[in-house]
Amino acid sequence: MCPNGAGKVHVKRGYMELELFKKIIDEIHPHTSTVVLALSGESLLHPDLFDMIHYTEEHQVKVLLNTNATLIDREKAIRLLESGISYISFAFDGYTKSMYEKARKGADFEETLENILVFLRLKKKKKLKKPYAVLSILNLNIEDSQNKKKEEFLKKFDTLIDDIHLREVNSWGNVFKETLDFTFTKFTGKGTPCGRLWNTIGIAWDGEVVPCTYNMNHDYPLGNIQDMPMEKIWNSPRLVQLRQAMIDGNYLECSPLCENCTIVGTPKILGVPTGLRITLSDSLENFFGYGFQKKAIKLASRLRKDKFAFRQVK
Numbered sequence: 344m345c346p347n348g349a350g351k352v353h354v355k356r357g358y359m360e361l362e363l364f365k366k367i368i369d370e371i372h373p374h375t376s377t378v379v380l381a382l383s384g385e386s387l388l389h390p391d392l393f394d395m396i397h398y399t400e401e402h403q404v405k406v407l408l409n410t411n412a413t414l415i416d417r418e419k420a421i422r423l424l425e426s427g428i429s430y431i432s433f434a435f436d437g438y439t440k441s442m443y444e445k446a447r448k449g450a451d452f453e454e455t456l457e458n459i460l461v462f463l464r465l466k467k468k469k470k471l472k473k474p475y476a477v478l479s480i481l482n483l484n485i486e487d488s489q490n491k492k493k494e495e496f497l498k499k500f501d502t503l504i505d506d507i508h509l510r511e512v513n514s515w516g517n518v519f520k521e522t523l524d525f526t527f528t529k530f531t532g533k534g535t536p537c538g539r540l541w542n543t544i545g546i547a548w549d550g551e552v553v554p555c556t557y558n559m560n561h562d563y564p565l566g567n568i569q570d571m572p573m574e575k576i577w578n579s580p581r582l583v584q585l586r587q588a589m590i591d592g593n594y595l596e597c598s599p600l601c602e603n604c605t606i607v608g609t610p611k612i613l614g615v616p617t618g619l620r621i622t623l624s625d626s627l628e629n630f631f632g633y634g635f636q637k638k639a640i641k642l643a644s645r646l647r648k649d650k651f652a653f654r655q656v657k
């Protein structure tokens with residue numbers, strides 16, 4: 344279900360040089376709240392990951408590591424807990440062994456689950472608040488996930504996890520729109536402008552800048568950060584054109600990848616489009632301090648009345 348695993352990524356792959364990473368942080372840190380380490384890869388494979396985390400957090404920019412947890416052994420768990428990282432999100436797509444192993448080919452259900460639990464138990468033992476830990480589970484609709492099994496599985500995380508995201512699979516823009524491997528909701532409405540274009544941006548390993556994480560094939564390239572400053576790319580005619588197309592509702596003419604994207608397909612809440620809400624909560628956390636997000640999410644869950652994919656955590 345991921346373009347990576349499905350062999351749908353055709354651009355050259357590689358690891359970002361530490362020097363380039365540092366240069367980017369030097370440039371963007373005064374204007375950046377959070378750096379997410381996962382554009383289209385698994386950052387725990389990167390040999391300089393811990394240096395990157397330290398360097399970013401030292402510059403008062405929070406780091407979110409989005410990982411499938413297959414490589415988190417005890418030693419890495421301890422290093423991560425000591426790294427000062429602010430957030431970690433474990434992508435664990437399935438409640439049962441067969442569901443998980445169908446989605447995550449080559450990964451072992453028990454082993455990866457244990458990796459996550461070891462990490463969380465260590466965090467609890469050390470009485471650490473950080474990193475804010477999220478379990479992210481994608482419903483691939485490939486197996487009947489009975490409520491009993493689901494609850495049994497989620498119970499393992501009681502008192503250990505900060506938040507659980509139960510998410511619906513999507514067609515990754517237009518990448519899987521013809522797939523028969525899983526079913527997803529087709530988005531038909533005009534949608535709301537994608538808020539992400541006003542507050543986030545993606546930088547690939549080689550410095551190529553793209554509008555968002557869905558651009559795994561650099562579908563809408565904006566320029567290379569090695570050749571021009573981020574400020575110039577952020578305000579480039581191409582990005583301004585895509586933002587305007589979002590407002591006008593004709594974004595597919597610019598970026599066919601946006602078709603079916605859940606970001607434009609998710610309704611506004613209290614007038615705020617998705618993609619902007621995350622920045623709102625991020626900014627409020629910077630203002631009110633660590634831990635605010637947990638309270639905000641609890642409130643949001645109540646307001647959503649279970650309509651959206653979050654579950655109250657114990």
Ligand SMILES: C[S@@+](CC[C@H](N)C(=O)[O-])C[C@H]1O[C@@H](n2cnc3c(N)ncnc32)[C@H](O)[C@@H]1O
Nearest residue numbers: 344345381384385409410411434481512513515
């Ligand atoms: C692209 S992955 C990168 C992080 C990490 N390397 C991994 O394996 O999960 C980031 C997130 O995208 C989610 N994802 C992958 N394919 C998806 C799809 N078709 N629809 C929705 N989410 C998807 C994954 O479950 C994961 O939470």
Ligand code: SF4
Nearest residue numbers: 537555557601604606
């Ligand atoms: S709508 Fe989706 S694919 Fe398009 S820019 Fe926004 S997040 Fe990216």
